[in-house]
Amino acid sequence: MSDVEHFALIMLIMAAAVVAAVLSNRISERIRIPAPAIFVLAAAVASDVIPALGQLSVTTVQRLVTVALAIILFDGGMHIGWRRFRQAAGAVVWVGVAGTFATAAALAALAHILFGLDWWAALLLGTALAPTDPAVVFSVLGRREVAGRSGTILEGESGANDPVGIALMASLLTAGQTLGPADAGGIAGTFLLQLAVGAAAGLAGGLLLVAFMRRVPLPSEGLYPLRVAACALLIYGAATAAHGSGFLAVFVAGIVAGDARAPYKGEIERFHAALASLAEIVAFIALGLTVGLHTVPDAGAWVIGLALAVLLTFVVRPLLVGLLLLPVRLAWGERLFVLWAGLKGAVPILLGTFLLTAGERDATRLYAVIVVVVAFSVVVQGGLVPAVAARLSVPMRPVEPEPWSLGVRFRHEPSGLRRYLVEAGSPADGCTIGDLALGEDAWINLVIRDGQLVPVRGSTTLRAGDELLALTDPERPPDLTPVFTSGPGPRDSGVALS
Secondary structure, X not given: XXXXXXXXXXXXXXXXXHHHHHHHHHHHHHHOOOHHHHXXXXXXXHHHHOHHHHHOOHHHHHHHHHHHHHHHXXXXXXXXXXXXXXXXXXXXXXXXXXXHHHHHHHXXXXXXXXXXXXXXXXXXXXXXXXXXXXXXXXXHHOOEEEOOOXXXXXXXXXXXXXXXXXXXXXXXXXXXXXXXXXXXXXXXXXXXXXXXXXXXXXXXXHHHHHHHHHXXXXXXXXXXXXXXXXXXXXXXXXXXXXXXXXXXXXXXXXXXXXXXXXXXXXXXXXXXXXXXXXXXXXXXXXXXXXXXXXXXXXHHHHHHHHHHHXXXXXXXXXXXXXXXXXXXXXXXXXXXXXXXXXXXXXXXXXXXXXXXXOOOOOHHHHHHHHHHHHHHHHHHHHHHXXXXXXXXXXXXEEOOOOOOOOOOOOOOOOOOEEEEEOOOOOOOOOOEHHHOOOOOOEEXXXXXXXXXXXXXXXXXXXXXXXXXXXXXXXXXXXXXXXXXXXXOOOOOOOEEOO
């Protein structure tokens, strides 16, 4: 076989694997198991059946997953946006930071007391398992819209606590097993420096990115999404090189850019959503190749992993994170839903690979325990998320794909065009267009209901879930937010055309 044919065969196998991974999302809907679990299991089985696949170095896997997580976090930040984030910013930061430390300490204590792990190994294990995972959370919630603040808190927590967990693990491994009371201050200083630099780099990078997107035109439409993707990775690299958290930086930059009005913003968002889906596939398949299923039963990893997974799901997170959520204004159903849907995934496994490359004692067994806990979380918790939401009366509806679009291009920014969504219980819900209190400077031009256009007449009655396109006076834009929302919200929450 010639070199060209050999390379073509490799491309064939890789393309077939990606196609199978994409199709597995349809399978996951039928068997109610999140797609990431299928990716990891398929890769783990493949690495056992074909040992050559498992020869991918752990360092290479770490680099692949690092790039994938940066892309996923940036897309997740854009999906949240500043308007949604600021409504739950305090809860996200509080749970993301304090919750990570509390969970890590509790799991370390349980691993030491119940299973006899020495304190150092138990601390590393607890730190690896503390963060929730954006890839799994975004994947499970990706096609489901959760009403209220619970969805924003879940997505924000998964984006915020990953940098915290990664920074904490890096600080511990740098200090080494000889960690003493005198080293605690140094670890805390390094940890806080990483978060502060990462947040500052993300905020500055996000603002510069928005200005770059708005003010620097490009010769081709296809270059706009590529520019944003490159800038996101640039922000990650700059923050990391400055001894900050690159993951926090890209997440913050995504939040800043999420609601920004910019040319080709719709194309940019669709491109990054697709890129994040590909990154999710790459991350979990790469991590799955590092998992040897034949080694998991060794040294009681199954028993330790399942016990910790059950304790984490039903005791540690409900008690500790539940206490942290007490000051947060949430209905009890939303509160319990947040506690249930804090899923583990790629980030704990990535932190487990840090133990392998650092040469920590008993790292192989700790890694196997992490894999078992993640598998339980993704399959059991992730699979039951829709059922738990229904049981707790948390409004969650599937967001069906809309393959057909009606678009209008403008050479200059259409500052007078706004999109609004009619919320249940709002003044517009059940009201005719002619009776809406829009004033003299706003006109409804388009109404979309259940994916279909609705004739715009004065007698047309609006319903919750209708999407409207309104033309307003750009010099005196009225605030139509109270007309279409059911409660107090940020001023002018209509989404501008991009």
